[in-house]
Amino acid sequence: MSHQSIAYHPEHNHSHCIEQALAQARELCKARKQRLTAIRELVLRLIWQSHQPLGAYDLLPALAEAGFNSAPPTVYRALDFLQTQGLVHRIASLNAFVGCPSPEHAHDGCFLICENCRTVVELDAGSIINQVQTEAQALGFAVRQQTIEISGLCPNCQNPGQSSDS
Amino acid sequence: MSHQSIAYHPEHNHSHCIEQALAQARELCKARKQRLTAIRELVLRLIWQSHQPLGAYDLLPALAEAGFNSAPPTVYRALDFLQTQGLVHRIASLNAFVGCPSPEHAHDGCFLICENCRTVVELDAGSIINQVQTEAQALGFAVRQQTIEISGLCPNCQNPGQSSDS
DNA sequence: AAAGCTGGTGTTATAGTATAACCATTAATG
DNA sequence: CATTAATGGTTATACTATAACACCAGCTTT
Numbered sequence: 001m002s003h004q005s006i007a008y009h010p011e012h013n014h015s016h017c018i019e020q021a022l023a024q025a026r027e028l029c030k031a032r033k034q035r036l037t038a039i040r041e042l043v044l045r046l047i048w049q050s051h052q053p054l055g056a057y058d059l060l061p062a063l064a065e066a067g068f069n070s071a072p073p074t075v076y077r078a079l080d081f082l083q084t085q086g087l088v089h090r091i092a093s094l095n096a097f098v099g100c101p102s103p104e105h106a107h108d109g110c111f112l113i114c115e116n117c118r119t120v121v122e123l124d125a126g127s128i129i130n131q132v133q134t135e136a137q138a139l140g141f142a143v144r145q146q147t148i149e150i151s152g153l154c155p156n157c158q159n160p161g162q163s164s165d166s
Numbered sequence: 167m168s169h170q171s172i173a174y175h176p177e178h179n180h181s182h183c184i185e186q187a188l189a190q191a192r193e194l195c196k197a198r199k200q201r202l203t204a205i206r207e208l209v210l211r212l213i214w215q216s217h218q219p220l221g222a223y224d225l226l227p228a229l230a231e232a233g234f235n236s237a238p239p240t241v242y243r244a245l246d247f248l249q250t251q252g253l254v255h256r257i258a259s260l261n262a263f264v265g266c267p268s269p270e271h272a273h274d275g276c277f278l279i280c281e282n283c284r285t286v287v288e289l290d291a292g293s294i295i296n297q298v299q300t301e302a303q304a305l306g307f308a309v310r311q312q313t314i315e316i317s318g319l320c321p322n323c324q325n326p327g328q329s330s331d332s
Numbered sequence: 333a334a335a336g337c338t339g340g341t342g343t344t345a346t347a348g349t350a351t352a353a354c355c356a357t358t359a360a361t362g
Numbered sequence: 363c364a365t366t367a368a369t370g371g372t373t374a375t376a377c378t379a380t381a382a383c384a385c386c387a388g389c390t391t392t
Contacts, residue, residue, distance in 0.1 A: 006305070008305065008306070035339085035340080037340070037341090039340090039341080055377085055378080056378070056379075057377070057378075068341090068342095069341075069342055069343075071342075071343065071344080072378080072379070072380080073341085073342085073343085073379090073380075073381090074341070074342075074343095076378095076379065076380075077340080077341080092258045092259040092313070092315070093258040093313045095349095095377085095378060095379095110298075110301075112302060112305065112307045114307075115310065121305065121307075123301055123305075125301070127297055127301070128294065128297045128298055128301060131293055131294045131297045132276075132294055132314070132316055135276075135289055135291070135293070135294060136278060136289075136316060136318070139172070139174065139278065139287065139289075139321070140174070140320070140321035140324075141278045141280075141287075141316070141318055141319070141320055141321065142318045142319040142324055143316055143317075143318040144281065144317050144318040144319070145316070145317040145318070146314075146315075146316050146317075147258070147259045147313065147314070147315040147316070147317070148298070148312075148313070148314050148315075149258070149312075149313040149314075150298055150302060150307070150309055150311070150312050150313070151309075151310050151311040151312075151313070152302070152307055152308045152309040152310040152311070153307070153308045153310070154306070154307055155305070155306030155307065158306075158308055201359085201368080201369080203369075203370090205369090205370075221348085221349080222349070222350075223348070223349075234370085234371095235370075235371055235372075237371075237372065237373080238349080238350070238351080239350090239351075239352090239370085239371085239372085240370070240371075240372095242349095242350065242351075243369080243370075261348085261349060261350095261378095
């Protein structure tokens with residue numbers, strides 16, 4: 001992972017970020033013989049507009065503008081598909097959705113959520129997940145899914161007088 | 167923590183569990199000069215009826231039976247109070263609430279959620295939280311709150327043909 | 333080509349979760 | 363007792379998510 005790929009980094013190139021995500025999504029769906037339809041690709045593109053998670057209802061106006069119907073089931077279906085393919089994650093504590101930077105292997109994310117600028121970064125959570133596994137196993141609990149969402153302040157928002165993204 | 171205090175344990179004595187939770191709540195509120203009113207105590211008692219989290223709307227009928235009004239704001243106010251006092255936790259992935267076994271010190275819980283019997287156990291999560299802190303600090307992120315919710319199967323529900331609590 | 337199947341989408345309605353806003357009442361304080 | 367703060371009642375509404383059924387396009391099977 002390069003420094004630029006981290007959303008906090010001043011040199012983060014988001015247009016590269018989003019185009020790469022879309023290209024990878026197209027590749028993955030092709031390889032898996034899944035259909036990345038126009039609606040699904042649009043929803044994915046909208047979610048990748050930023051590293052701030054979007055709610056399902058935030059997506060509806062843009063779908064309407066693009067000429068699709070804009071009833072909730074449409075966007076939830078697209079989101080279900082994208083989640084199943086690992087292309088987006090749902091953030092339970094926000095009821096919102098964010099693009100996944102590594103959709104090629106199925107995994108639960110571990111997220112850092114900035115309370116000021118709302119930017120979300122997905123951690124490589126190997127050691128945390130191992131720790132959870134260890135503690136769960138000590139109680140005989142079989143882990144199937146992990147929801148790990150950390151709220152706080154990102155490096156950029158810890159300096160007072162800094163511009164906010166809200 | 168004794169073995170019996172773990173909800174999975176065959177000798178878990180829940181009537182002891184709930185009475186202790188209520189007694190501790192009364193003590194804590196008294197010490198903090200906070201008012202554990204009838205509604206608040208009833209909501210706490212209802213939540214402690216089991217180790218399965220309850221949704222806010224699950225509580226309304228019981229409030230009505232007890233002669234209180236049963237509109238949503240009533241129960242959400244009680245839940246807000248109980249959360250502020252550390253007496254209950256909200257499980258974001260379930261939109262539900264569970265009693266906290268150690269309300270005397272403020273903390274975020276780390277929960278094991280059984281997908282079969284829906285029993286939730288709160289871990290002593292020191293080492294997990296440390297691990298999270300370490301990873302967050304490496305990115306310059308200042309942690310304020312942690313949401314850690316693990317879904318899977320509890321020991322009792324991993325044996326097929328076993329009775330379910332649903 | 334006709335019939336039948338599948339997956340994706342359109343559409344309407346409704347379920348489920350949470351809060352805003354305003355008013356009445358009760359409890360704590362001086 | 364008067365004042366103030368905290369609590370609760372009430373109505374309405376916002377926000378999040380899904381059920382259920384209809385339609386259609388593309389495909390397979392005959």
